[in-house]
Amino acid sequence: MENDRFDYEEKAQPYSVQSAPQGEAQYRPPERPVKKQAKAVTWTQMIVALLVVGLLSGGLGALIVGGSFNAAQVSDGSSVLTTPAQGAGGASAGTPANAPSSGIKMSGSSASASYSSTTQMLQNSMASVVLIKISQTGYRMDGSETTQETGSGSGVIITSDGYIVTNNHVVEGASALKVYLQDGTEYDGAVVGTDGLTDLAIIKIEATGLPAATLGNSSGVAVGDGVYAIGNPLGVFTSSVSAGIVSGLNRTITVEGQSMSLMQTDASVNPGNSGGGLFNEKGELIGIVNAKSLGVDVEGLGFAIPIDDAKNVIVDLIDLGYVSGRPFLGISLQEINLVESNSGQSGGYFPFYMPSSYVTRVQVMSVMDDSAASAAGMMVNDIIVSVNGKEINGSSELAAALYEYKIGDVVTITVQRGNENVDLHVTLAERPASTAN
Numbered sequence: 001m002e003n004d005r006f007d008y009e010e011k012a013q014p015y016s017v018q019s020a021p022q023g024e025a026q027y028r029p030p031e032r033p034v035k036k037q038a039k040a041v042t043w044t045q046m047i048v049a050l051l052v053v054g055l056l057s058g059g060l061g062a063l064i065v066g067g068s069f070n071a072a073q074v075s076d077g078s079s080v081l082t083t084p085a086q087g088a089g090g091a092s093a094g095t096p097a098n099a100p101s102s103g104i105k106m107s108g109s110s111a112s113a114s115y116s117s118t119t120q121m122l123q124n125s126m127a128s129v130v131l132i133k134i135s136q137t138g139y140r141m142d143g144s145e146t147t148q149e150t151g152s153g154s155g156v157i158i159t160s161d162g163y164i165v166t167n168n169h170v171v172e173g174a175s176a177l178k179v180y181l182q183d184g185t186e187y188d189g190a191v192v193g194t195d196g197l198t199d200l201a202i203i204k205i206e207a208t209g210l211p212a213a214t215l216g217n218s219s220g221v222a223v224g225d226g227v228y229a230i231g232n233p234l235g236v237f238t239s240s241v242s243a244g245i246v247s248g249l250n251r252t253i254t255v256e257g258q259s260m261s262l263m264q265t266d267a268s269v270n271p272g273n274s275g276g277g278l279f280n281e282k283g284e285l286i287g288i289v290n291a292k293s294l295g296v297d298v299e300g301l302g303f304a305i306p307i308d309d310a311k312n313v314i315v316d317l318i319d320l321g322y323v324s325g326r327p328f329l330g331i332s333l334q335e336i337n338l339v340e341s342n343s344g345q346s347g348g349y350f351p352f353y354m355p356s357s358y359v360t361r362v363q364v365m366s367v368m369d370d371s372a373a374s375a376a377g378m379m380v381n382d383i384i385v386s387v388n389g390k391e392i393n394g395s396s397e398l399a400a401a402l403y404e405y406k407i408g409d410v411v412t413i414t415v416q417r418g419n420e421n422v423d424l425h426v427t428l429a430e431r432p433a434s435t436a437n
Contacts, residue, residue, distance in 0.1 A: 103161060107282075155203065227245060227279065
């Protein structure tokens with residue numbers, strides 16, 4: 001098996017959020033969902049925001065000005081649920097027969113289908129792939145609320161009663177979801193659970209008798225095997241099928257700051273394919289499409305999450321709403337941008353001096369009672385600086401740093417509290433089941 005390391009940070013992008021390739025601007029998909037901003041906007045903030053607008057991106061940043069800020073809330077789902085560096089976790093083994101996930105069809109089961117032709121197989125597979133449209137609630141300058149469609153992606157039906165797997169980055173930040181079946185039938189969708197580590201999410205629609213895909217086995221896939229990518233490229237060309245082969249296995253790719261081991265294919269994929277299916281020649285789902293390589297000199301480099309890596313996560317997200325067996329801090333966060341003075345100290349306020357740089361940090365917005373963070377003395381408004389000496393610049397880096405540890409490990413989390421740094425010794429614990437959903 002290959003294990004190629006490829007610096008994908010600046011070359012790969014999730015599909016659902018990219019504009020159309022050059023020369024196809026007329027098919028440009030909706031922009032990436034932006035996260036909800038705080039209502040209050042002072043005139044001072046507005047003026048300074050105009051001066052530093054180039055420093056803010058993705059709806060996540062917040063410039064501290066005069067002691068106040070606007071910042072996006074980071075949910076208590078993926079950013080504070082962390083996992084050991086190796087293994088996705090999950091508890092699919094021994095799933096009770098009455099568990100919601102028991103409706104998933106696995107390869108080799110009595111529910112597995114056989115087809116008389118490739119066309120019949122593809123028709124069946126296409127019926128299991130849905131279009132997902134994302135809406136985001138925001139605020140106008142006068143403080144009034146507005147909702148608009150901000151993105152689109154794909155998903156795969158995995159139970160006949162409406163559970164659908166897609167990418168975390170497809171639904172992240174969404175205020176509302178609309179799901180469209182192949183025949184155009186529209187449903188409201190609800191997020192059941194998300195996992196930023198594996199870039200997977202489960203959504204649910206209230207329906208029965210749906211054409212669910214059969215989950216195959218990616219461990220038996222070989223380079224050269226024929227595959228079909230099915231999704232909704234550009235959010236326009238619904239139920240599109242592209243054929244190709246498995247071009248590589250175990251490609252270590254960095255997608256949105258998260259290192260992942262993915263399956264490579266030359267089947268054509270485009271923005272809007274995110275969350276769609278990669279099917280084998282038997283019509284079994286063997287991968288969830290989530291990334292591609294972009295560039296004028298790049299062609300035929302698409303990537304998918306192997307289904308064997310996803311199965312346990314899918315089961316846990318359906319049954320629990322989160323992935324079990326992972327350390328849980330028990331906090332909610334927001335990302336903020338701090339100005340850093342020439343002396344190297346952060347937290348100064350523009351325009352009292354000219355800052356030399358800006359640094360992204362995460363600030364604690366709430367601390368759950370009886371949680372690991374609470375036991376260690378973490379407090380609301382603490383700004384997380386480092387984990388075991390590793391500097392933290394944003395929620396994704398916090399999660400990545402904690403991925404290296406397991407439940408029961410003690411880590412030193414340094415926080416900025418007021419004008420001083422405080423070391424907190426946190427014993428990592430598992431998320432209580434009572435906090436699910």
